[in-house]
């Protein structure tokens with residue numbers, strides 16, 4: 526599961542999206558700049574490769 530949360534006043538709005546094995550995804554727009562994301566720990570081994578643009582680059 527891919528978890529997202531954003532603060533609305535004093536509370537958090539949360540959503541979870543399933544991530545399939547061997548999948549890839551691109552975070553853009555509000556998913557990058559408004560929502561915080563996380564992936565909860567798993568029982569099984571998991572590999573992850575993250576490519577990112579640092580703030581201020583490419584804008």
Ligand SMILES: O=C(O)CCC(=O)C(=O)O
Pocket residue numbers: 562563564572573574575
């Ligand atoms: O561990 C992952 O698969 C995602 C890593 C990630 O979301 C991040 O580094 O911002």
